[in-house]
Amino acid sequence: GQQVMQIPQYQHVQEGEDFTTYCNSSTTLSNIQWYKQRPGGHPVFLIQLVKSGEVKKQKRLTFQFGEAKKNSSLHITATQTTDVGTYFCAGTNAGNMLTFGGGTRLMVKP
Amino acid sequence: DGGITQSPKYLFRKEGQNVTLSCEQNLNHDAMYWYRQDPGQGLRLIYYSQIVNDFQKGDIAEGYSVSREKKESFPLTVTSAQKNPTAFYLCASSPLAGGAYEQYFGPGTRLTVT
Numbered sequence A: 001g002q003q004v005m006q007i008p009q010y011q012h013v014q015e016g017e018d019f020t021t022y023c024n025s026s027t028t029l030s031n032i033q034w035y036k037q038r039p040g041g042h043p044v045f046l047i048q049l050v051k052s053g054e055v056k057k058q059k060r061l062t063f064q065f066g067e068a069k070k071n072s073s074l075h076i077t078a079t080q081t082t083d084v085g086t087y088f089c090a091g092t093n094a095g096n097m098l099t100f101g102g103g104t105r106l107m108v109k110p
Numbered sequence B: 001d002g003g004i005t006q007s008p009k010y011l012f013r014k015e016g017q018n019v020t021l022s023c024e025q026n027l028n029h030d031a032m033y034w035y036r037q038d039p040g041q042g043l044r045l046i047y048y049s050q051i052v053n054d055f056q057k058g059d060i061a062e063g064y065s066v067s068r069e070k071k072e073s074f075p076l077t078v079t080s081a082q083k084n085p086t087a088f089y090l091c092a093s094s095p096l097a098g099g100a101y102e103q104y105f106g107p108g109t110r111l112t113v114t
Helices: none
Strands: A004-007 A010-014 A019-025 A031-037 A043-049 A055-058 A061-065 A071-076 A085-092 A104-109 B004-007 B010-013 B019-025 B031-037 B043-051 B054-057 B064-066 B076-078 B087-094 B109-113
Touching: A004 A085, A010 A019, A019 A085, A019 A104, A031 A071, A043 A055, A043 A061, A071 A085, B004 B087, B010 B019, B019 B031, B019 B087, B019 B109, B043 B064, B076 B087
Parallel strands: A010 A104, B010 B109
Antiparallel strands: A004 A019, A019 A071, A031 A043, A031 A085, A055 A061, A061 A071, A085 A104, B004 B019, B019 B076, B031 B043, B031 B087, B043 B054, B064 B076, B087 B109
16 A cells, blocks of 8 residues: 655754655655644644645745655754654545655754 | 544543544534554554545554544544554544545544553
C-alpha cells in the first residue's frame, strides 16, 4: 500500500535557525496536506498542495510539492519557540484516504 | 462554537474490558474518521465513515468497532480483542470523505489499559 515517509524524526534547533522537514511517498500523490500538532494537542491543518512543483508560503513557512508529486517539504525560516511541535505530512492517492507520515518533532532552544 | 468534541480526555481500563470512546461534531460534516497515535509515531487510520449508516475499515481495524447512527456522532469501541489498546485516539471530520478535504481533529482521548 501507499507509504509516506518523513525525515528527520526529530530536530533540535536554536531559536532563529532555519528548519526543514521532508516527506517522501512511494507512489504519486494527487495532493499533500501538512498539519501541526503542538505538544499535548491535536493536529491542526496548515495547508494543501495540489499542483506539480507548487510552492506556497505562510509567513515564515514555505511549502513545496515536488515536480513528480512524490515528495514535499516544509521549511521554516528563523524558528521561534512558538514553532515547537510535530509537523505531519499526509498524502492522497486519487480516491483514497489520507496517509500520514510519521511526523517530524521540532524542538526550539531559546 | 463549531467543532469536534471527544470524551473523556483520559480513560483507564482493565485488560479484557471493552471501552467506548465518544466523538461528536457540529460542523455538519458528512465524513468522520478515527485514528490511533502511538508515542513518537504518525496517525494510523482505524475506521472511517462517509455518510450515516456507512463505515469502512482503515489500515488497523482489527479489535475495533464503530457505528454511525447519527451524522453528528461516530463512537469507537475498543474491544478486548485489540492486543495493544493503550494509545492516543483522535477523531476527525471533513466535509466529504477523501484526502482532498481538510480534516478537523478533536482534542483526543488518551486510553490506558492495564
